[in-house]
Amino acid sequence: MIPSPFEYHAPTSLPDAIALLGRYGDEARLLAGGHSLLPMMKLRFAQPAHLIDLGRIPDLRGIADVGGEIHIGAMTTENELVWSKLLAEKLPLLVEGARAIADPQVRYRGTIGGDISHGDPGNDHPALMLALDASFVLRGPKGERTVKAADFFFGLYATALEPGEVLTRIQVRVPPAGTGYAYEKLKRKIGDFATAAAAVLLRIDGGKVASASIALTNVGATPLKATAAEEFLVGQALDKASLAEAARLAMDICDPVADQRGDADYKRAMAGEMTRRALLKAQSRAAA
Numbered sequence: 001m002i003p004s005p006f007e008y009h010a011p012t013s014l015p016d017a018i019a020l021l022g023r024y025g026d027e028a029r030l031l032a033g034g035h036s037l038l039p040m041m042k043l044r045f046a047q048p049a050h051l052i053d054l055g056r057i058p059d060l061r062g063i064a065d066v067g068g069e070i071h072i073g074a075m076t077t078e079n080e081l082v083w084s085k086l087l088a089e090k091l092p093l094l095v096e097g098a099r100a101i102a103d104p105q106v107r108y109r110g111t112i113g114g115d116i117s118h119g120d121p122g123n124d125h126p127a128l129m130l131a132l133d134a135s136f137v138l139r140g141p142k143g144e145r146t147v148k149a150a151d152f153f154f155g156l157y158a159t160a161l162e163p164g165e166v167l168t169r170i171q172v173r174v175p176p177a178g179t180g181y182a183y184e185k186l187k188r189k190i191g192d193f194a195t196a197a198a199a200v201l202l203r204i205d206g207g208k209v210a211s212a213s214i215a216l217t218n219v220g221a222t223p224l225k226a227t228a229a230e231e232f233l234v235g236q237a238l239d240k241a242s243l244a245e246a247a248r249l250a251m252d253i254c255d256p257v258a259d260q261r262g263d264a265d266y267k268r269a270m271a272g273e274m275t276r277r278a279l280l281k282a283q284s285r286a287a288a
Contacts, residue, residue, distance in 0.1 A: 003041035010053045014060065014139060014168065017052055021164045022141050024050040030166065031055070032075060032114030035106055036123075060113070060168060063087060072170040074113025079104070081112060090174045093181035093201060097128040100183060103191045113167045116152075119159040119222075122193040126153055126223035128183065130215035131199035134172045140165035153222040179203050180286025182278040185217070186270050188261060194218045195261040198226075198250070198274035202282035209233040214246075214278075219254040219271045226250040226275065238283050246279060247272035 011017040029048035040046040060075035081098040115125040129149035152160045185197035197217035203210040212233045214226040229249035236242040256267035
């Protein structure tokens with residue numbers, strides 16, 4: 001199928017993009033990379049009368065260290081994340097996660113902001129953002145506000161973005177030196193969404209877990225923060241028993257939907273296994 005007719009807009013500034021959103025309201029959709037929106041338009045699940053392309057707004061791109069906090073423009077591509085020396089040094093979890101997204105063709109066009117704003121729990125960045133305790137800068141006709149990743153995802157394709165708002169920047173505090181990290185993703189083939197995935201940050205002190213951050217992909221209506229598993233691990237040595245309990249606690253919060261990737265029980269079990277593997281890998285990367 002082909003999309004229904006629409007008018008294409010390519011603003012070169014953020015105020016112009018926000019003005020277009022205000023002018024056309026519910027008839028407008030933002031184009032940040034197109035890998036989610038365009039297939040929906042071709043199937044006519046989405047039929048915007050106006051398409052506003054953010055790709056020509058230079059202020060929405062780039063990666064910078066601002067006082068120990070990494071700022072990433074929403075239109076920064078996955079490929080730019082993968083090859084960023086700054087991220088490799090400061091936020092390697094984000095690089096590892098970006099490498100797991102789709103394939104090179106998609107990564108050259110897909111953007112971090114588009115991935116997050118879509119609100120799809122099958123996308124990889126939402127769980128990565130939860131694990132990293134990221135914040136999102138949103139700008140609209142009422143001005144600018146900052147929303148924590150933990151408060152951004154409400155449900156399937158539902159986010160804290162209000163009408164007329166644009167996600168402009170992602171902000172992440174650099175984890176302490178020596179923090180271990182891992183993103184373990186089970187998928188059927190290259191380019192597929194995760195059957196289940198787990199993002200982990202881990203600090204070890206004296207052979208025991210000093211802090212843990214665990215977030216899960218595609219096993220609920222939103223990305224999931226495994227808070228109970230995190231709290232259990234603090235003060236524990238990572239051994240067979242503690243890993244099994246952390247995996248069980250992660251599985252307990254899962255509410256997956258059966259589809260071509262497996263039934264609910266299988267997906268829940270794989271979320272536990274990805275959590276176990278990610279913890280082990282993060283431990284191997286953590287400085288004692």
